[in-house]
Amino acid sequence: MHVRGYIGIFGALLVLTLVTVGVSYLQLPTVPTIVLGLAIASAKATLVVLFFMHLKTERAMVYWPLALTVFLFAMLFAFTLWTEMDHITL
Amino acid sequence: MHIPYTTDVRPDTGLTNPKLGIWLFLASEVMLFGSLFSAYALLRSGSVSWPDQSAVLSVPFATLNTVILISSSITMVLAWVGAKSGELPRFRLYMGLTLLLGAAFLAVKAIEYNDKFSHGLLPSTDNFLGLYFTMTGVHAIHVLAGMVVNAYLLGPGSGMFRTDPARFTNRVEIAGIYWHFVDVVWIFLFPVLYLL
Numbered sequence: 001m002h003v004r005g006y007i008g009i010f011g012a013l014l015v016l017t018l019v020t021v022g023v024s025y026l027q028l029p030t031v032p033t034i035v036l037g038l039a040i041a042s043a044k045a046t047l048v049v050l051f052f053m054h055l056k057t058e059r060a061m062v063y064w065p066l067a068l069t070v071f072l073f074a075m076l077f078a079f080t081l082w083t084e085m086d087h088i089t090l
Numbered sequence: 091m092h093i094p095y096t097t098d099v100r101p102d103t104g105l106t107n108p109k110l111g112i113w114l115f116l117a118s119e120v121m122l123f124g125s126l127f128s129a130y131a132l133l134r135s136g137s138v139s140w141p142d143q144s145a146v147l148s149v150p151f152a153t154l155n156t157v158i159l160i161s162s163s164i165t166m167v168l169a170w171v172g173a174k175s176g177e178l179p180r181f182r183l184y185m186g187l188t189l190l191l192g193a194a195f196l197a198v199k200a201i202e203y204n205d206k207f208s209h210g211l212l213p214s215t216d217n218f219l220g221l222y223f224t225m226t227g228v229h230a231i232h233v234l235a236g237m238v239v240n241a242y243l244l245g246p247g248s249g250m251f252r253t254d255p256a257r258f259t260n261r262v263e264i265a266g267i268y269w270h271f272v273d274v275v276w277i278f279l280f281p282v283l284y285l286l
Contacts, residue, residue: 003171010164017156024144024285037281045274052167052270054263059104062113069117073124080128084135 001051009051016044097256108264116271119232123275126225130282133217141218143284146211148202152284155198156276159233162191163273166240166266173259178251181262185244188269192237199230222283229279232272239265 020040024033050056055066094100095107103110134140165187172180206212206219213223243258243265250258 003168006164006167006171010160013160013163014157017153017160020281020285021149021153024149024281034286037286038278041278041281044277048163048270048274048277052163052273053267061103061105061110065114065117069120073120076121076124076128077131080132081135084132087136 006051009047012047013044016040097254097260106260108260112264112267116268119271123225123228126221126228127278127282130221130225133221137217141216143218143286146218147222147284148205149284151198151202152280155195156280158191158195158198159273159276162188162195163270165191166269170259170262170266173251173255173262176255178248181251182244182248185240185262189237189240189244192233192240195233196230196237199226225279225283229272229275232275236265236269236272240269 020037023036023040028036055062093107097106099106100110165184169181169184169188172178172182172184203223211219213220243262247261248258250261
């Protein structure tokens, strides 16, 4: 990727930061606030990981341990929140 | 001592050893921060009431720090581009900027902490502030660790640019992958602790 491409990603990250702060001032209900906030953060993280950390052009040997990590990360949340499922109030 | 596969790709993994090493390390880091984020999710979802986070913390300070850390990511990439294209002054300029931005991030964080302490808001005040100080504190230690590595590459470590430029460029890339990970953690800490 050329420098211009990296600068483009940087610009997108700045715009998404402004969007996420702007959305927070709308005082939306809790659930949309959480969903939108995490969705924008995930989009930003994806840009950083794919392009700045070069994951887009990485080898399979990097993808497999990361896939396992994503699974374990999801389980960490699933089991934790499972214990709260009967009385979560948003 | 000769360390194998620092620049040559190891045939069975298809990667250099440092590349595989940093990603395995970051996998463990994902679980470290995962434990903190899941603790946050558990304590918040299980609580009867939760403070209005954006009223307790300063969103403008955190937004400024987000911009600072994202900027430090692009300067880190440009430092790597400089090393890769054999331009030492360009590497030095952008690595120096990356270090300065890291220091600026920690300075803003220190101002924020000081502001909380002066208003009697301590980690022991409530669950939210306990989580806030723990999560941002662990993150700040990671920023500091990245700055130590970056300072080494900018200072004493830059001698390798002349003796073994390919290996030096790889070191910068690996340090960069770590630095961007620290940025990614903040990208999630910002909305979770300040905006949601």
